[in-house]
Amino acid sequence: MEKKKEIVMSGIRPTGFLHLGNYFGAIRNYVKMQEQFECYFMVADLHSLTTHPDTKELKTNVERVLAENIACGLNPEKAALYCQSHVYETSELYLYLNMLAYKGELEKTVTFKDKVRQHPENVNAGLLTYPVLQTADIIIHKAKYVPVGKDQEQHLEMARNFANRFNHRYGEIFHEPVAYNDNNAALVKVPSLDGAGKMSKSENGMSTLFLSDEDEMIRKKVMKAKTDSGPTQPNTPKPDYIDNIFGLMQLVSAPEVIAKFEADYNNCNIRYGDLKKQLAEDMVNFISPIREKINSILPDKKYLKEVMEMGAEKANKSANATMKLVREAIGLKYY
Numbered sequence: 211m212e213k214k215k216e217i218v219m220s221g222i223r224p225t226g227f228l229h230l231g232n233y234f235g236a237i238r239n240y241v242k243m244q245e246q247f248e249c250y251f252m253v254a255d256l257h258s259l260t261t262h263p264d265t266k267e268l269k270t271n272v273e274r275v276l277a278e279n280i281a282c283g284l285n286p287e288k289a290a291l292y293c294q295s296h297v298y299e300t301s302e303l304y305l306y307l308n309m310l311a312y313k314g315e316l317e318k319t320v321t322f323k324d325k326v327r328q329h330p331e332n333v334n335a336g337l338l339t340y341p342v343l344q345t346a347d348i349i350i351h352k353a354k355y356v357p358v359g360k361d362q363e364q365h366l367e368m369a370r371n372f373a374n375r376f377n378h379r380y381g382e383i384f385h386e387p388v389a390y391n392d393n394n395a396a397l398v399k400v401p402s403l404d405g406a407g408k409m410s411k412s413e414n415g416m417s418t419l420f421l422s423d424e425d426e427m428i429r430k431k432v433m434k435a436k437t438d439s440g441p442t443q444p445n446t447p448k449p450d451y452i453d454n455i456f457g458l459m460q461l462v463s464a465p466e467v468i469a470k471f472e473a474d475y476n477n478c479n480i481r482y483g484d485l486k487k488q489l490a491e492d493m494v495n496f497i498s499p500i501r502e503k504i505n506s507i508l509p510d511k512k513y514l515k516e517v518m519e520m521g522a523e524k525a526n527k528s529a530n531a532t533m534k535l536v537r538e539a540i541g542l543k544y545y
């Protein structure tokens with residue numbers, strides 16, 4: 211008998227154009243893992259409602275995230291690629307898990323505290339229980355590996371807690387899901403171009419490289435990255451903003467190119483203009499084929515609808531099977 215594949219699950223919110231952080235933190239691993247695992251990858255449209263209550267752009271954004279995933283190499287025939295809201299039972303599991311999640315721990319979540327700071331006028335209960343819904347997304351498929359970037363580490367830790375609490379209270383149903391990067395390497399954080407924080411969909415657009423950026427825009431953004439006049443002592447530790455530029459090079463540039471600039475830095479003869487020009491061209495070479503694929507997939511609404519339907523069917527099959535066990539374990543079965 212064929213050995214059952216281990217299960218992988220992850221998601222991305224449809225709150226804007228996808229960027230290099232989404233690619234290297236998450237999608238790159240989706241593409242690798244689809245070959246080997248049973249994979250569920252979704253557009254987290256319900257999660258986006260916690261911060262984006264205006265749904266005028268929702269359909270366009272959902273289609274874009276699907277097209278962007280496919281353009282990066284995700285194959286909807288291999289992985290289930292679906293929308294969170296098409297799996298109704300996720301909301302049911304979310305409700306049960308909410309009884310196992312405590313207000314105090316939810317209030318301590320870093321992402322919650324950030325959102326409260328950014329938008330004090332919209333501190334809704336959905337935002338507070340965001341990690342509970344994320345747990346439901348993951349464990350409804352009994353997933354073991356969750357390919358995500360570093361910023362999701364705490365959510366995964368909470369998912370393990372909630373899954374464990376469920377198992378203790380009602381019986382062993384769930385695995386403990388773990389945040390995953392290829393080869394068990396450290397989780398990725400792609401830095402922003404302005405040297406502060408990480409690339410993100412919502413922060414300053416000029417410091418984030420989007421997978422849809424035109425070549426000239428990529429060049430413009432990279433050339434604007436902060437530098438200084440260079441080190442004056444050999445082997446000086448790099449300031450954060452310079453370290454970030456080298457970090458971005460690690461993602462797209464050839465090892466010998468990086469080694470040359472590292473040596474120049476350590477010998478105090480680095481020319482940051484040349485460094486950024488090199489990085490800009492390597493980024494253009496990396497991003498432009500993806501952008502072109504996105505642009506060719508996006509107009510095909512019929513295909514995107516088929517992808518969503520096929521994904522929903524696979525995801526619902528898996529969710530249905532888990533939820534039967536869950537209801538029984540809780541005792542919600544009277545005849």
Ligand code: TYM
Pocket residue numbers: 219220221222223224230231232233234235236254257343344345347348356357358359360361362365398399400401408409410
């Ligand atoms: P979201 O939409 O913010 O980001 C999607 C994925 O991209 C990763 N990422 C990054 N990785 C490295 N460097 C960066 N600068 C960077 N920016 C974003 C994120 O870590 C993530 O993997 N809560 C999730 C969505 C979600 C989910 C789930 C994820 C909902 N349910 C279940 C996993 C499993 C989120 O907001 O991702």
